[in-house]
Amino acid sequence: MSxxxxxxxxxxxxxxxxxxxxxxxxxxxxxxxxxxxxxMRLARHFDTRAVSLQRQGRMGTYPPLSGQEGAQIASxxxxxxxxxxxxxxxxxxxxxxxxxxxxxxxxxxMGHEKGNQMPEDANILPPAVPIASQIPHATGxxxxxxxxxxxxxxxxxxxxxxxxxxxxxxxxxxxAGVFDTPNVFFCxxxxxxxxxxxxxxxxxETIAQKATAYGIDGVQVDGxxxxxxxxxxxxxxxxxxxxxxxxxxxTLIEAVQYRFGAHTTADDxxxxxxxxxxxxxxxxxPIPRLEKFLRKTGRLDDEKIEAIEAEIKQQVADAIDAAExxxxxxxxxxxxxxxxxxxxxxxxxxxxxxxxxxxxxxEGFLRE
Ligand SMILES: Cc1ncc(C[n+]2csc(CCOP(=O)(O)OP(=O)(O)O)c2C)c(N)n1
Ligand SMILES: [Mg+2]
Numbered sequence: 001m002s003x004x005x006x007x008x009x010x011x012x013x014x015x016x017x018x019x020x021x022x023x024x025x026x027x028x029x030x031x032x033x034x035x036x037x038x039x040m041r042l043a044r045h046f047d048t049r050a051v052s053l054q055r056q057g058r059m060g061t062y063p064p065l066s067g068q069e070g071a072q073i074a075s076x077x078x079x080x081x082x083x084x085x086x087x088x089x090x091x092x093x094x095x096x097x098x099x100x101x102x103x104x105x106x107x108x109x110m111g112h113e114k115g116n117q118m119p120e121d122a123n124i125l126p127p128a129v130p131i132a133s134q135i136p137h138a139t140g141x142x143x144x145x146x147x148x149x150x151x152x153x154x155x156x157x158x159x160x161x162x163x164x165x166x167x168x169x170x171x172x173x174x175x176a177g178v179f180d181t182p183n184v185f186f187c188x189x190x191x192x193x194x195x196x197x198x199x200x201x202x203x204x205e206t207i208a209q210k211a212t213a214y215g216i217d218g219v220q221v222d223g224x225x226x227x228x229x230x231x232x233x234x235x236x237x238x239x240x241x242x243x244x245x246x247x248x249x250x251t252l253i254e255a256v257q258y259r260f261g262a263h264t265t266a267d268d269x270x271x272x273x274x275x276x277x278x279x280x281x282x283x284x285x286p287i288p289r290l291e292k293f294l295r296k297t298g299r300l301d302d303e304k305i306e307a308i309e310a311e312i313k314q315q316v317a318d319a320i321d322a323a324e325x326x327x328x329x330x331x332x333x334x335x336x337x338x339x340x341x342x343x344x345x346x347x348x349x350x351x352x353x354x355x356x357x358x359x360x361x362x363e364g365f366l367r368e
Pocket of ligand 1: 090129130131159160161162163164188190192193194263
């Protein structure tokens with residue numbers, strides 16, 4: 001029986017907090033398991049360095065992902081090469097697995113238009129900041145695949161718990177249900193939408209249960225348990241592409257997790273949540289959990305971990321060097337990439353901007 005055939009309240013788990021097996025371990029080879037761990041460590045290290053760059057004034061704003069590595073990496077590993085990923089703004093780890101270099105992610109948050117240019121063969125859309133706007137895009141992309149008779153590819157879209165209160169969430173899921181599109185809707189329920197807690201977001205007991213109203217499958221998974229996330233995502237992707245007789249293609253996954261850090265570097269979470277709550281969730285940290293499992297099962301030891309640590313430090317340092325040695329963008333670049341030709345409004349804004357730039361100079365823009 002598929003891991004998806006269950007009550008939306010019945011959370012899928014595979015590993016407990018000590019890395020002991022409490023569910024069904026998915027079929028996944030040793031190399032991929034170690035890779036999963038390596039990418040999770042890489043995402044955490046990247047995150048720490050990115051926050052520090054912002055604090056040093058070397059980057060604009062940055063949304064941290066620590067705590068969410070299990071959900072991001074394990075779900076992205078489940079994608080097949082031809083599938084598509086539609087991210088929000090926090091999916092730096094997942095995007096890396098899709099082939100978006102860390103340098104690009106850094107450029108994006110450094111305010112460089114180049115950071116929006118996705119590699120052509122990576123099957124990934126650029127980050128979406130307007131909350132939930134990417135959900136109908138993902139449904140549309142999946143519908144297009146179906147119309148082109150390419151529904152052997154799925155589209156997985158990430159969004160947060162807060163996004164489920166937006167109209168776009170309803171539009172995307174309702175359409176997917178009616179048109180039976182090859183979609184996986186992956187909700188990273190990290191308990192907070194900036195300072196708004198999960199219980200102020202919806203009266204529903206779970207987010208997964210919202211799927212029922214759209215006539216699609218909904219499943220809740222422990223989002224800090226990478227093996228459970230992998231199992232659920234893999235099953236949902238397979239069903240999207242190759243449903244059994246009478247099965248619908250789309251699935252809503254609610255990955256229950258926690259963001260350890262601030263919403264973005266512009267936020268101070270200590271004003272709206274207690275340290276105690278943070279500590280409680282830190283005990284569920286996906287990285288030590290997978291590490292314990294891999295050590296206990298003989299797939300990882302001190303020596304391998306040291307090699308991984310050295311490798312990821314170098315990889316992140318190289319990405320930072322590459323991003324910082326890229327020539328600074330032209331300030332007027334921001335007017336150039338939304339439309340093929342500037343609209344009259346954008347042209348007027350551009351002219352006003354250039355006149356001001358002429359008057360105060362680029363240094364003047366940086367003064368408060
Ligand atoms: C349409 C829209 N409204 C408001 C905002 C401001 N905003 C940015 S992030 C955010 C919270 C989103 O929370 P959630 O969907 O849970 O995602 P998370 O940041 O927790 O990953 C809000 C309200 C926005 N970007 N877009
Ligand atoms: Mg959230």
